Amino acid sequence: MDDFKSSDERLSAWMRAASRGDQEAYRNFLSALLPVLRQTALRSLSRAGASVADSEDVVQEIMLAIHLRRHTWDESTTIMPWVYGIARHKMIDVLRRRGRRFEVPLDGFEEIVEAPAAAEALSERDIIRFLGRLGNGQRKVVLAVSVEGLSIRDAAKRLGITEGAARVTLHRGLKTLARIYGSER
Amino acid sequence: MQTHRLIEALVADLQPLRQRLPGQILMRLGWAALAAALAFYGLYGFRDDGLASLGDPRFVVKISLLLTLVGALWPLMRRAAGPIKMTPTDFKPLAWVGLFWLTMMGLEVALVPQTAWYPMMVGENGLFCLAAIPLIGMPLLATIIVTFRGAAPAVASVSGAVAGFFCAAIASVLYAVHCPDDSPFFLVVWYGAATMILMAMGALSGRWVLRW
The missing domain is CATH 1.10.1740.10 (RNA polymerase sigma factor, region 2, helix turn helix motif)
Known part of the structure; x- marks a missing residue:
């Protein structure tokens, strides 16, 4: 206790x-x-x-x-x-x-x-199942930050967008992901 | 996605919290109440006796009955927005307010002759009150429901009903400044009925909208 x-x-x-x-x-x-x-x-x-x-x-x-x-x-x-x-x-x-x-x-x-x-x-396959349902932009940012482990700044540089845009896109991507989890199965 | 990768994404998305839930509720509710008050007073104005009503003990009692209700409901609102189920203990402050209301009704029974009880309860503005409080309360309730959607209410219908109760209490304060009926009897009957309407609206909309 x-x-x-x-x-x-x-x-x-x-x-x-x-x-x-x-x-x-x-x-x-x-x-x-x-x-x-x-x-x-x-x-x-x-x-x-x-x-x-x-x-x-x-x-x-x-x-x-x-x-x-x-x-x-x-x-x-x-x-x-x-x-x-x-x-x-x-x-x-x-x-x-x-x-x-x-x-x-x-x-x-x-x-x-x-x-x-x-x-x-077991859940490795979900990279395709869930991230695949994100829009192109959101998926790229989420992948760069999660799978490649880049910081927001580096991810933004790589994708040729501003840091602010990357930040907003990541946040939206996570929100979309939460919705996808909530509607699946 | 592997979970440790998700964690990295969540860490990257971390921002200092600019506003916590209570602040969010109060700010949005403040704007909604301001808009509702401007619209209502713009259309129907204050009581005829205006500021002089502040010298009338019956008016002061009426307003304090309603304000204590708002105060007692606030901690309940905070609980209603969170994922932890409410327990009977959370409703305790409400019991104290109930006692206050009963005392004031007892006082009314003692001070006012019996023949006046019924006319006081029926009042002059019953039906108007029954329509006005829900109308003032509705934009407030809509604001709260939207805010609760981004929060984590444990039991959607109960949280919606609590939100309806809270909005009804605030709408009642706004309405009471206009209304010439000051008897606690009138409050219990007409304000009470109006509150039921908003609570039902809150519970129903909560059921449909507050799943997360």
């Missing part, structure tokens, strides 16, 4: 710094959140008896929601209840989209499926 509390405090501190534009803190925050979200997604999906094959998609959808709605977190509170609120909402959304046909509780299944490393490899 103390462990959870201290990690909640640490995550909250990172997110407060991120709100003021600290990218390093934000990367720490998201990276630390990743295993937590994977576990949450796997557990909820398997508990509902749904397929866990694309649980990494769900994790990404939750991350996008956290990113695009981070202004709704009240900084005077710790962040994990807020994160779980977002995750819970998205899980319900995902299960609703898939229909309730598979909602057979499978007790004890969690132990078998909790192999998060495999999940990431």
Whole structure:
């Protein structure tokens, strides 16, 4: 319990710094959140008896929601209840989209499926499935920043656009991506 | 897309937050309320007694009943916009306001002769009030619903209803400055009915619009 509390405090501190534009803190925050979200997604999906094959998609959808709605977190509170609120909402959304046909509780299944490393490899094909549905401009910027790991400035230089335009395009691309995740499956 | 790559994209997209949710709500609501007030007072004006009404204790009580309601609903609004489900504790301030309202109604019962209760409740402006408060409140509600769309409301219909309640309270304050009926009885019946209308509109539009 103390462990959870201290990690909640640490995550909250990172997110407060991120709100003021600290990218390093934000990367720490998201990276630390990743295993937590994977576990949450796997557990909820398997508990509902749904397929866990694309649980990494769900994790990404939750991350996008956290990113695009981070202004709704009240900084005077710790962040994990807020994160779980977002995750819970998205899980319900995902299960609703898939229909309730598979909602057979499978007790004890969690132990078998909790192999998060495999999940990431599985979702590699999604580069085509999801990014392919972005417009040309948005896809180029998102790819340059995510897959090639360029900074906004370098990505802008490479694509021959201004830094401001690259910034706006990236943000729109992420918003579109969130919408695509929300409508797929 | 691999998740660590998505994280890089999110990090690159990070901007310092210029405005957090409460500030966003207040600013947009402020503009909407200003526009609604200008339109309403432009069309129908203030009460005949104008500033003198501030010396009338019944008017002051009416306004404070409504303002405390606005105040008690504000923390609820902040909760309604977020992903954490509301609990009964969140509604506690509302209970205190309810007590305040009951006290003032008790006072009215004690001070006003029984024969006047019914005419006071019916008032002079009932139907106008019933139409005006929702009309003033609607642009406010639309503003809030749009803002909530970009937020993360846990239960869309409940959040919409809370937004409707809050907008009704603000619209009531604006309307009360125009309305000559000051009895708490009148408030409960007519303002109450108008509030129900806005809450229902909020809940319904929330259901349809607030999925994220």
